[in-house]
Amino acid sequence: MLSFRQVDVFSAAPLLGNPVAVVHDADGLDDETMARFARWTNLSETTFLLTPSTPRADYRLRIWTPGGELPFAGHPTLGSAHAWLEAGGVPAGADVVQECGAGLVRLRRDDAGRLSFQAPPLIRSGPVSSDDVAGICRALRIEESAIVESTWIDNGPGWVGVLLADGESVLALEPDFAAFGDLKIGVVGPYDDGPRAVEVRAFCPGYGMPEDPVTGSLNAGIGQWLAGGRLPASYVASQGTALGRAGQVHVRREGQDVWVGGDTRTTIVGSVDALG
Incomplete structure (x- = not known):
């Protein structure tokens, strides 16, 4: 069994933001399993936390919609970082560094204590x-x-x-x-x-x-x-x-x-x- 969290993102009020499903320790899952689970949750995004492929990152993230995989998405990035930290993840540096299809994305707490991500370059x-x-x-x-x-x-x-x-x-x-x-x-x-x-x-x-x-x-x-x-x-x-x-x-x-x-x-x- 794999640990699972569902995180509501972008709302201070309960159940009024955008939920993301987060599966922890998902290195053993193949693409079809991830896609099938994302279709089943039927949320806008479902993510899978994996071991990073570079020492510059704290974790690797794969992001799926019901229709396919995305190289980057914002609310899954915030929700997955929240889940990773809550599960005991400790960043190697001052910022959390996420590896995803768009490259490395930095996250930090803003002055109000909210998680924020640095917008990746436009492609x-x-x-x-x-x-x-x-x-x-x-x-x-x-x-x-x-x-x-x-x-x-x-x-x-x-x-x-x-x-x-x-x-x-x-x-x-x-x-x-x-x-x-x-x-x-x-x-x-x-x-x-x-x-x-x-x-x-x-x-x-x-x-x-x-x-x-x-x-x-x-x-x-x-x-x-x-x-x-x-x-x-x-x-x-x-x-x-x-x-x-x-x-x-x-x-x-x-x-x-x-x-x-x-x-x-x-x-x-x-x-x-x-x-x-």
Whole structure:
């Protein structure tokens, strides 16, 4: 049997964030077993903690959605680091260092005690083609004039970022999921006042979920795109509102680095014995 935790990420209130399933000591599991278990949990992500392949990392992480494996994802990174530390993991240095498909990712406690990860480099950035903009408009059921700005902010999952005029416009979206094709669209809109600077939604039907409740990788890309420019250098994003969640993502820019943090809380501890 393998130790198991389910961790709620990005909400200080119980059961209102985004859960991740974490399997410990998973070196003996093959790809098909991991994929099958991820489909069975039916969460946005399921992760597997393994022995690192480099001495520079504290652990290695594999991240699966119901539709396949990801090189990087944010809320699984925070939740898995929380689970690893809670199970007795001790980092070799001042920061926790995670090895994953996107390389090495650093994590630390922020000033409020929340775990934060350093946003990995974008693997695709820059302008969105007119054909892709047209596809985005079809998928989101909006006119092109509603888009304030768009850009690629892909750090592994494939995100294209879309800025709308305000948070209310983001919440009003009723996408046509059949029109997405391969697009993974992250939408952000600012608020004029209040405790949260922006509303964020993440649409990714290709990963087996129409909408991801609260998304660290997307908020990392948005921070690299907008923090310190259209948005303050440090801000809180709201996500999951349309799904009955209360996600709060803490984003801050420190020079060229962007850090993304949030509350983490273990909700289930146990073991799994059907993975052999």
